[in-house]
Amino acid sequence: MKNLKLIRVMNDYTQLKVQMDTGISQSILSKYERGDAVPTGDNLVILARYYNTSIDFLMDLTDERKPYPRKK
Secondary structure (H helix, E strand, O other), X not given: XXXXXXXXXXXXXOHXXXXXXXXXXXXHHHHHHHOOOOOOXXXXXXXXXHHOXXXXXXXXXXXXXXXXXXXX
């Protein structure tokens, strides 16, 4: 999941910062970024909101970083 690491690095965040801000452990984040584990649905939502992007971007299904429009 190259985009998950890419967006973290682009924001100049460490895995520790993401852990502290999201509550997702650093070891799990590392596994996600290496492709050793697939994020749970809940964690995908948390990370997409945190990075203000779409789940599709985080899962490398698109190169478009903009999030989908919010539901009204």
